[in-house]
Amino acid sequence: MRVVRSVAAMQRLALNRRGKGRIGLVPTMGYLHEGHLQLVRAARRQSDFVVVSIFVNPIQFGPKEDFRRYPRDFRRDRRLLESAGADVIFYPAVKDMYPEGYATFVEVERLSDGLCGASRPGHFRGVATVVAKLFNIVMPDVAVFGAKDAQQVFVIRRMAHDLGFHTRIVIVPTVREKDGLAMSSRNVYLSQEQRAEAPVLHRSLVLAKRLVGQGERSAAKVRAAMRGLIQRESGGRIDYVEITDTDELKPVRTIEGETLVALAVFFGKTRLIDNIVVRTGSCEL
Numbered sequence: 001m002r003v004v005r006s007v008a009a010m011q012r013l014a015l016n017r018r019g020k021g022r023i024g025l026v027p028t029m030g031y032l033h034e035g036h037l038q039l040v041r042a043a044r045r046q047s048d049f050v051v052v053s054i055f056v057n058p059i060q061f062g063p064k065e066d067f068r069r070y071p072r073d074f075r076r077d078r079r080l081l082e083s084a085g086a087d088v089i090f091y092p093a094v095k096d097m098y099p100e101g102y103a104t105f106v107e108v109e110r111l112s113d114g115l116c117g118a119s120r121p122g123h124f125r126g127v128a129t130v131v132a133k134l135f136n137i138v139m140p141d142v143a144v145f146g147a148k149d150a151q152q153v154f155v156i157r158r159m160a161h162d163l164g165f166h167t168r169i170v171i172v173p174t175v176r177e178k179d180g181l182a183m184s185s186r187n188v189y190l191s192q193e194q195r196a197e198a199p200v201l202h203r204s205l206v207l208a209k210r211l212v213g214q215g216e217r218s219a220a221k222v223r224a225a226m227r228g229l230i231q232r233e234s235g236g237r238i239d240y241v242e243i244t245d246t247d248e249l250k251p252v253r254t255i256e257g258e259t260l261v262a263l264a265v266f267f268g269k270t271r272l273i274d275n276i277v278v279r280t281g282s283c284e285l
Contacts, residue, residue, distance in 0.1 A: 021048025025140035035175035035183035060126030194267040197234035239264035
């Protein structure tokens with residue numbers, strides 16, 4: 001497995017690989033867990049040459065979010081990626097991705113406004129920009145993302161479509177701990193007590209599934225039930241509990257067809273997200 005540090009070197013390698021098989025890309029910010037490795041394995045199945053980027057992207061962090069505090073452990077990540085079958089780690093420096101004078105950004109309107117975008121202004125501008133850059137640098141035929149970051153998935157799909165990238169976006173279901181908590185690099189920040197409480201997020205989604213399965217179609221009633229469960233069974237501070245369409249992520253009043261049930265909750269300073277896609281009569285967890 002090779003580690004590539006510079007943008008120019010990664011572009012040369014990608015150009016050399018073009019026509020010799022499908023290139024797969026898994027964008028990450030490192031501090032990998034089993035959820036990331038599932039993405040790598042999916043890329044391995046659907047491509048011939050797997051590139052995993054490790055880049056803690058400063059422009060997707062807000063002014064009150066600590067970019068420097070984000071967990072990092074490259075040596076561990078490298079061992080995990082080698083065992084998962086990656087061919088290349090693209091590990092660029094910030095100054096190489098955003099050289100002095102950098103002034104170009106990508107913004108996906110409407111899809112970036114609500115949910116996490118409402119409380120993290122500019123976040124998806126940073127996400128869309130870095131993913132567009134990675135698509136240009138790595139030139140992947142396939143790019144693999146996790147369903148846990150649902151809004152990110154919608155933003156990247158629209159960005160890839162609107163800008164004409166010839167990259168197929170593959171989504172892998174959320175990988176969970178045994179108690180249902182969605183795997184996340186940010187889980188390491190949780191105290192023992194917070195970690196014990198955090199699975200309530202998954203239980204609230206299961207509750208939403210049950211209510212919809214029983215015929216409840218009022219989004220307000222489902223949201224209220226979810227919020228009540230989280231508040232009764234944890235000390236978490238709710239950022240949002242929302243139910244939206246799966247076109248432009250607009251809140252809905254009535255649950256019909258396919259809808260997204262999404263939430264974000266703070267445990268101390270740690271913000272966790274999770275979601276399900278609900279289709280009337282069935283749900284995906």
